[in-house]
Structures are given as structure tokens and as C-alpha cells.
Amino acid sequence: MVNKVSKKAPLALALLAVLGLVGCAGGAQAVPGGDEPIELEFVTWQLEEAGIQDWWTAVIDEFESEHDGVTIVPRHVDGNDMAEFVTTRFAADSAPAILHLPTEVFAVFAEEGWLEELDSRLADTDIPQTWPETQSLMEWDGTTQGLMVFGYSVQLFYNEQLLEEAGQSVPTTSEELVAVAKALTEGDVYGYGSVTTQHRDLFRQASSYVVGFGGAWAKDGEYQFTSTEVVAALENYREVSKFSPQGISSDQKRELFFQGKVAMMLDGPFNIPALADAAPEVKDYVKVARSPFDAISYYPANGLHIPSTGTDREKDLAWDFLELSASAEMQDLFVELYQSPAARAGAGSEAEVSPLLEEFITGSAESVGIIPSSASIRANFGTFDRLVQDGLMEMLTSDRSISDIFADVEERLLSEDIQP
Amino acid sequence: MPTGAATLPRAYFLRLMHLGVPVSSIAQRAVKFSRSKPFMGYVFLLPAILLALLLFVYPIYLVTSISLRDIDVVSLSRLESAPLTQENYVQMIIGADIGTTIWRSVLYMVGVSVPSFLIGLGAALLFNKKFRGNRLLRTLTLIPWAVPGVVAGAAFLWMLDGSYGIINYALASVGLITEYVPWLSRPETALIGVIVPTVWTQFPFYTLVLLASLQNVPVELYEAAGMDGANAFQRFRHITWPAIRSSASLALLLGALTAFREFDLIYSLTRGGPIGATETLAVRIYNEFFVYFDGGVAGAIAILTMIACALGVGVLYPYVKKEFF
Structure with a gap:
């Protein structure tokens, strides 16, 4: 009996292994039909x-x-x-x-x-x-x-207490945004929270500036990276980011804002429910104002x-x-x-x-979308996003002129056959 | 017969039998059986062979196939129907700035391996001495090696923070920097920012391997050298180093290969940015596939990486073999 078992066992084992592997490789699962669960x-x-x-x-x-x-x-x-x-x-x-x-x-x-x-x-x-x-x-x-x-439209969140303590008013223009951010930056508190690292939200945030200044990344089949509006928008982004913690993502930006370490940030309405977890000394002072740009961006x-x-x-x-x-x-x-x-x-x-939602409701009606409509850009969005992010990171970490940086970005996009 | 005897080599039992060592009757029957039916040996091996094919050969075949197909992203069931092309390799060579990525990978590998080895050697020499708390310290030293890359990445992300990071605070406190450095978001410092955490996770490996070698060095050699007037450096050069050289070579080879393929730590810290400053080959493969959605080029770079690793091992292995085996 022992002999019989020992002779057949390896064969059975091998057969089971083969069947098991084939079964695993088969993959197709039975899908319930009709009213089956x-x-x-x-x-x-x-x-x-x-x-x-x-x-x-x-x-x-x-x-x-x-x-x-x-x-x-x-x-x-x-x-x-x-x-x-x-x-x-x-x-x-x-x-x-x-x-x-x-x-x-x-x-x-x-x-x-x-x-x-x-x-x-x-x-x-x-x-x-x-x-x-x-x-x-x-x-x-x-x-x-x-x-x-x-x-969602993007509006300006601010910490009312920090602004009052510094004797500052809520900024209503891009120039005021930089000036107020500068005035509020002291010690370990920063006037403004901005995405300042390579992150998927870097493009979205920069787009808020571009759209806010009346520009677009691409328009009428042409890239607009070096247009007056885009360059002015990115200059503003570069300038105000000097008063932001460096190397932070959007998540870190929000966390620092809710801890009272950042006084202002441009962001969406989904931060309102998150306020419940904000530091007690911050929660009551969080307010929302209209974005300080001419146009409101919509994501x-x-x-x-x-x-x-x-x-x-x-x-x-x-x-x-x-x-x-x-x-x-x-x-x-x-x-x-x-x-x-x-x-x-x-x-x-x-x-x-x-009440914080009010600006977002009114803002949505007049806002402008940030995603380029070009089919080529949309079908290759990963590459487009990464190359624009590279340009934005160079802008934030060097003194090179924005026109030169983004002329290079445009050249790289075209060399990748990503058409505007 | 010991458990699992049926899977032991036939020569093992034959030698035991010739030496007159009593072997149980079951073991003898197993030897006779395998001698009379050599085919059964292959049957026994079949599951292992199939597993090896599934886990090793098939993925390599798959990557090779992807690298030779005209695809962006595609379901595997449709892979074979995609047209064959060499364009992915052409694209990789002329359009993907691959030279820079290779150079960055080598820089990262050397930047990680050399400090890791030196710190690991220092720690091994320290732990080879007898002192109070040695065992506890030795255990604590090994912890970084067990920490997953993503967890280490999350910890170092905060420690290297440009505004509130403890590393900036420490460096500023001792006057090494005058203003905080955003290590991971500046192209000129980002590679250092990913090398430091990798060294932290890798040096315990060298400590472990070298300490094991050091513990085999007879104490009498050091005592004799001391009596002959040899100083600490001379004792290291003429006794310690020759004793651990072979293990050190193998450890360096394995450590360098690990660093060359490192992905999770780099990706969790920088995702290859900023501006590609930390995009090593491993991160590049991921980005090509899941960020740029260019599966073909990702496959071509994966093949290149595999060849680079094989060449590295091929060049260094004879030396290691000579030293170690």
C-alpha cells in the first residue's frame, strides 16, 4: 500500500501543480447573470x-x-x-x-x-x-x-486673525496678494501657502494664475506660454511663492493653513468640511474671499x-x-x-x-476652466503635465526668465508632437 | 529516514551507503527507485520548473514583448496582436535623454553604496568590541534595514522639510547652513535628499555582513600584532581587511545592485523630480508607463536596466568569485 501511494503521489502532485497553474492562468471568472447576487x-x-x-x-x-x-x-x-x-x-x-x-x-x-x-x-x-x-x-x-x-472654482481662504494682527486687509488684486503675503511672513508663519514642489497640483495651481490673469496655456491652435498674460501670471506666482513654505505639496499647504502656520491660500470648497479638524485657535478665523485675480478659475x-x-x-x-x-x-x-x-x-x-461656501457658489457661475481643450494635449496629458511642471519648478527654483523657461517647454512639447 | 529524504540528492544516500552508515529502509528504497526511474526525477522537479517559468521567464518575456510592440498602454490579452516595432528602442536612445538617466542612476548607486559601506564597516568594527549595551545597540542598528522604503520616505519627507524639517534645524544650529534648504524640491540638492535616506536604510546590511566576518577573525592575531607593536591602522590593514575582504566584495556587489534598482524610497520622496533630478532608471520606467503612458519605451528602458545589471554582475562577479569562493 505504501509503495502504491509513493509511486502515484509525485505524478498526482505534478498533475495538480500543472492544473493549478493552468487554472490560475485561465483568469476568466464566472459572472453572475440574471438576478444572481x-x-x-x-x-x-x-x-x-x-x-x-x-x-x-x-x-x-x-x-x-x-x-x-x-x-x-x-x-x-x-x-x-x-x-x-x-x-x-x-x-x-x-x-x-x-x-x-x-x-x-x-x-x-x-x-x-x-x-x-x-x-x-x-x-x-x-x-x-x-x-x-x-x-x-x-x-x-x-x-x-x-x-x-x-x-470647483478657486477662491481665497484666509486667516482673519493673522491678517488683523498684522494690520492687513484682504487682498483684492494680484499685487496686493504679494504685498500682504510679504507683510504676514514672519518667523515660522508664512503669509501664503503655495504648491512649491513637483506635484500633480502644481499644474492646477499655476493654471489658476494663468486663467486668473486672462491667459490660457494654449489657444487657437497655438501655445501661449510666452504671451503677456501667462508670463505676468507666472511672475506673480513666482513672487508670491517666496512667502510660502518651500517644497510643499497641496496637502501640506492645507495642513499648515489649518494649523495657523499659513495665513492665506487659494483653494477649493472641499476645505470647508475639513475645517472641523482644524486647530481650535484657527477654526473660527477661517474666512473665504473672492480670488484676487481678474478672472476666477474653475477646475x-x-x-x-x-x-x-x-x-x-x-x-x-x-x-x-x-x-x-x-x-x-x-x-x-x-x-x-x-x-x-x-x-x-x-x-x-x-x-x-x-457661509464660507457663498463665494464658491457665485464664483462657479463666472469661472473659466483650466484644462486645455486640445485633443492632443488631453490624450498626452501625462507628458504635457510633467513638462509644464518641469518649467514651473525651474521657475520656482531659479532666476531664469519665465519667457526663456517656457519657450523651452513649448519646444519640448512640440518635439514630443503634443500639439496645442 | 529523515523528513524530506526523498528530495535529497541521490549521491548523498549512495555515499552514506558506501560508507556503511545505516540508512533506513525507506531511504534505500527511495534511492533504488530514483536509480531505476530517472524520469521521475524530472517529474519531481516539474512544479519547481513551472514556477520558475511563471515567476522568472514569463515576466522577462512579457517585458521584452512590450518593448517590441507599438503600444502606449494596452491590456495584456491584446498585446500579441499589437504590431512589432523597434521604434521604442530608437525613441529611448534618441528622444528620451537616456544617457542622463543612466548617469544619474550610477551617481545614485555610488552615492549610496560608498557611504553605506563605510558607515556599515565602522558600525561593524564598533560592535565587534565588547562593551556594555552592545547587543541592544546592534539590534537597534538593524532596524532601518527592516523599515519599508515608503515608510522611511514618509519620515524623511518631514525631516528634510524646507521650512520645518529637523535636519535643517540641526544643520542651522551647528552653523553649517545659514538658511533652511528645501532639499527635495531643488534640483541641485534633491539627489542628496534621496541618497541620505537610502544610506540610512542600507548601511545595516553592510554592518550585518561585515560583523559576521569580523567575528571569525581569531583574537590571537590581534594580540600577536599588538605585541609586535602594530598600531590600529596596521592591524586593520594587515589582519581585519584581508579577513573581511571577500565578504565586503560580495556585500558591495549586492548592495550596489539593490541601490541601482531602488524605487520605492525615491518615488515616495520625489517621484523622480524636481525637473527629473532624481529620476533614476527604475523611477523612469514607472514614469514612462504610468505618468507618460508610454508602455513601449518603459519596456525598452526595463530591458536596458536588466542588461546593465547583468553586465555589472558579469564584470564584477569573477572578482567576487575569486575573493569569496
């Missing part, structure tokens, strides 16, 4: 962010209560790792059922044909009539492939998408999720919980909102 993975970077995490939870709970046997599996991925995560999952043919993407990288995935066309589904809703114009950024190759979730931040690789049932359910998030009820809740303007026009008009 199903799990839909939903990937976002906002599951740990004050305010918005409560809204996502509410949407998920409501969706699950409306869909028996359907479970949403939320997965938090850090914002910096989102592109890597999604790329890897698509490469492995295992994309999440519901995707939440930053607007800048949407086109990269759309270009690969990885996102589902939504036009026919949108046509049966009031979304085309009630969503802002920036919903057009969800279009690629002639079709709509996403639903804009959130966009169409992110959207929801459905991978084209899912099954029909997964796509239908994912669409139900998108539609629910866009419903009037959920959009009202968005304003209440996130203390930020929702995408749906008129949403949250009855909601209890912080």
Missing part, C-alpha cells in the same frame, strides 16, 4: 476625505437598498496612485465595474477604448440639460464617456465612468449607480455633506451650508 467594485480616492466620503456612503447605501443582491464594494486608492491602479487593472482585463477618474487622465483611458459610450443612456435623462458646460470634457472621439461629478475635477470591458449586466448596474448619483436627491445631499457646489444646476438650494 453580484458585487460591483467601485474605485475612488475620496473614501477618506471629510464630507465626500459620507456622500459616497449615502449613494452606495441607497443603491444597495434599491438593488437586491447587488453589493457595491468600495475600494480606496490614493489619488496619486489612481492612474497606476486603473492602468494595471485594465491591462489585466479586470477593470473595476465603476470608475472614478480625475478629468485630466480621462482622455488617456478613453483613447484606449476602455470606457463605455453613455450617450444613449444620457439621452433618457435630464443630465444634458442640467449639467454644467464642462460635462463636454467627458466627450471623446465624438461620444460621451463619463458623467462629471465635481468641479472640472473628476467624473464617473463605466469600463467597456464589463458584461451587459455590470454595465446596466453601473449606469444605475451613475444615474442615482446624479439624481436631484443625491445632488442635494452632495451640497449638504460636501459643502461644495454640485454638478446639477440648482442642487442644494435648500441645504444648510456654511
Whole structure:
């Protein structure tokens, strides 16, 4: 008996190993059909962010209560790792059922044909009539492939106490912004918080200046890096950043502001719910004023998408999720919980909102988008963003003229065949 | 028969049997079995071979294939249908400033390996002495080696902060700098800013290896040299160094390779910036794929990195082999 077992065991072991490996390599999972229970993975970077995490939870709970046997599996991925995560999952043919993407990288995935066309589904809703114009950024190759979730205007947060102690008024022009920042910088307190390191928010922040000064990175098929408006905007950015802690990202900027180490910062409304965690001596003195630039910038931040690789049932359910998030009820809740303007026009008009939100609501109406409309830039946004960031970092860390720096950036972009 | 005897080499049992060492009947049957059926040896090896193919050969094949395809980012199931091209290699050579990236990687590798080795050697020499608290200090010294790169990166991100960092505070306190330096956000200081944390994580490896060698050096040699009037430097040069040279060579080779491929620490500190100042080959591969979405060029650089590592080992291995084996 022992002999028989010992002779057959290795053969069986080897066979099992081969079958196991083949099984692993096969990969295809059975997808429940009909009314069978199903799990839909939903990937976002906002599951740990004050305010918005409560809204996502509410949407998920409501969706699950409306869909028996359907479970949403939320997965938090850090914002910096989102592109890597999604790329890897698509490469492995295992994309999440519901995707939440930053607007800048949407086109990269759309270009690969990885996102589902939504036009026919949108046509049966009031979304085309009630969503802002920036919903057009969800279009690629002639079709709509996403639903804009959130966009925001950028306004000036300031610490009223620090300004009063220094005898300064709230700046209303770009020149005043520099002067007040300079006056407020003393010891370990900085007058202004600015992104001063290589970071994805560096481009966004610089874009606020460019748009604020009436410029654009690209216009009418031409790069505008050396235009009067762009150079003046970037000169202002360079100047005011001298009164900011050096080498900080947007997260560090916000943290220092809420600790009372930074007196002013340009940022979005999502900081309002985060105020609850601010230092007690800072919390009551945080105010919001209109951005000190001529124009107000608008960042169409992110959207929801459905991978084209899912099954029909997964796509239908994912669409139900998108539609629910866009419903009037959920959009009202968005304003209440996130203390930020929702995408749906008129949403949250009855909601209890912080007085700090007022500037953002009025500002959204007159704001100008920061993402260039060129298809070439959007399809190659990673390279465009990195090359512009390189220029911005050189601007912040050297005395070289801005025109020269950005003439080089333009040359590099064109050599990469990224057309304006 | 000891547990696992069936997996031991046949020669081992034969030698034992010829020497008259009593081996259990099960072991003898195993030897007879393997002698009569050599094919079964391969069957036993099959799982290991398949695993090796899956974990080693397949990834290399995949990267090579990606580097030869005209793709940006693509699902692996569609990879084979993408057209073949050499353009990624051409692009890497003429358009990607690859020479600078290689030079930066070498600079980083040397900048990490030399100080790590010297600090590790110093610590090993110290811990080879008997003093109170030696064991505790030795254990504490090894901690940085166990800290994941991302965690070390987060800690050093704050320590190297340009406005509130403790390193700036310490340097300013002793008068080495007059104003705070944003180490990680200035192109001229960023490489130093990533080398310092890497040295912190790597020197314990050298300490461990060199200390193990030092503990094999007979104390009598030092006593004899002392009686002959040799000073500390002469004792190190003529006794310590020859004794640890072979381990030091191997440790340096392994440490340098680790530094050359380092990714997580650099990426968590600077993501390769500012202006590419810390973009080594490993970080460049990541950025090409996940930031620029250029999978083909990323694959080509990965192949180049693999060749560079193989060449490095090929050049240095004969020396190490001579010293060590």
C-alpha cells in the first residue's frame, strides 16, 4: 500500500501543480447573470476625505437598498496612485465595474477604448440639460464617456486673525496678494501657502494664475506660454511663492493653513468640511474671499465612468449607480455633506451650508476652466503635465526668465508632437 | 529516514551507503527507485520548473514583448496582436535623454553604496568590541534595514522639510547652513535628499555582513600584532581587511545592485523630480508607463536596466568569485 501511494503521489502532485497553474492562468471568472447576487467594485480616492466620503456612503447605501443582491464594494486608492491602479487593472482585463477618474487622465483611458459610450443612456435623462458646460470634457472621439461629478472654482481662504494682527486687509488684486503675503511672513508663519514642489497640483495651481490673469496655456491652435498674460501670471506666482513654505505639496499647504502656520491660500470648497479638524485657535478665523485675480478659475475635477470591458449586466448596474448619483436627491445631499457646489444646476438650494461656501457658489457661475481643450494635449496629458511642471519648478527654483523657461517647454512639447 | 529524504540528492544516500552508515529502509528504497526511474526525477522537479517559468521567464518575456510592440498602454490579452516595432528602442536612445538617466542612476548607486559601506564597516568594527549595551545597540542598528522604503520616505519627507524639517534645524544650529534648504524640491540638492535616506536604510546590511566576518577573525592575531607593536591602522590593514575582504566584495556587489534598482524610497520622496533630478532608471520606467503612458519605451528602458545589471554582475562577479569562493 505504501509503495502504491509513493509511486502515484509525485505524478498526482505534478498533475495538480500543472492544473493549478493552468487554472490560475485561465483568469476568466464566472459572472453572475440574471438576478444572481453580484458585487460591483467601485474605485475612488475620496473614501477618506471629510464630507465626500459620507456622500459616497449615502449613494452606495441607497443603491444597495434599491438593488437586491447587488453589493457595491468600495475600494480606496490614493489619488496619486489612481492612474497606476486603473492602468494595471485594465491591462489585466479586470477593470473595476465603476470608475472614478480625475478629468485630466480621462482622455488617456478613453483613447484606449476602455470606457463605455453613455450617450444613449444620457439621452433618457435630464443630465444634458442640467449639467454644467464642462460635462463636454467627458466627450471623446465624438461620444460621451463619463458623467462629471465635481468641479470647483478657486477662491481665497484666509486667516482673519493673522491678517488683523498684522494690520492687513484682504487682498483684492494680484499685487496686493504679494504685498500682504510679504507683510504676514514672519518667523515660522508664512503669509501664503503655495504648491512649491513637483506635484500633480502644481499644474492646477499655476493654471489658476494663468486663467486668473486672462491667459490660457494654449489657444487657437497655438501655445501661449510666452504671451503677456501667462508670463505676468507666472511672475506673480513666482513672487508670491517666496512667502510660502518651500517644497510643499497641496496637502501640506492645507495642513499648515489649518494649523495657523499659513495665513492665506487659494483653494477649493472641499476645505470647508475639513475645517472641523482644524486647530481650535484657527477654526473660527477661517474666512473665504473672492480670488484676487481678474478672472476666477474653475477646475472640472473628476467624473464617473463605466469600463467597456464589463458584461451587459455590470454595465446596466453601473449606469444605475451613475444615474442615482446624479439624481436631484443625491445632488442635494452632495451640497449638504460636501459643502461644495454640485454638478446639477440648482442642487442644494435648500441645504444648510456654511457661509464660507457663498463665494464658491457665485464664483462657479463666472469661472473659466483650466484644462486645455486640445485633443492632443488631453490624450498626452501625462507628458504635457510633467513638462509644464518641469518649467514651473525651474521657475520656482531659479532666476531664469519665465519667457526663456517656457519657450523651452513649448519646444519640448512640440518635439514630443503634443500639439496645442 | 529523515523528513524530506526523498528530495535529497541521490549521491548523498549512495555515499552514506558506501560508507556503511545505516540508512533506513525507506531511504534505500527511495534511492533504488530514483536509480531505476530517472524520469521521475524530472517529474519531481516539474512544479519547481513551472514556477520558475511563471515567476522568472514569463515576466522577462512579457517585458521584452512590450518593448517590441507599438503600444502606449494596452491590456495584456491584446498585446500579441499589437504590431512589432523597434521604434521604442530608437525613441529611448534618441528622444528620451537616456544617457542622463543612466548617469544619474550610477551617481545614485555610488552615492549610496560608498557611504553605506563605510558607515556599515565602522558600525561593524564598533560592535565587534565588547562593551556594555552592545547587543541592544546592534539590534537597534538593524532596524532601518527592516523599515519599508515608503515608510522611511514618509519620515524623511518631514525631516528634510524646507521650512520645518529637523535636519535643517540641526544643520542651522551647528552653523553649517545659514538658511533652511528645501532639499527635495531643488534640483541641485534633491539627489542628496534621496541618497541620505537610502544610506540610512542600507548601511545595516553592510554592518550585518561585515560583523559576521569580523567575528571569525581569531583574537590571537590581534594580540600577536599588538605585541609586535602594530598600531590600529596596521592591524586593520594587515589582519581585519584581508579577513573581511571577500565578504565586503560580495556585500558591495549586492548592495550596489539593490541601490541601482531602488524605487520605492525615491518615488515616495520625489517621484523622480524636481525637473527629473532624481529620476533614476527604475523611477523612469514607472514614469514612462504610468505618468507618460508610454508602455513601449518603459519596456525598452526595463530591458536596458536588466542588461546593465547583468553586465555589472558579469564584470564584477569573477572578482567576487575569486575573493569569496
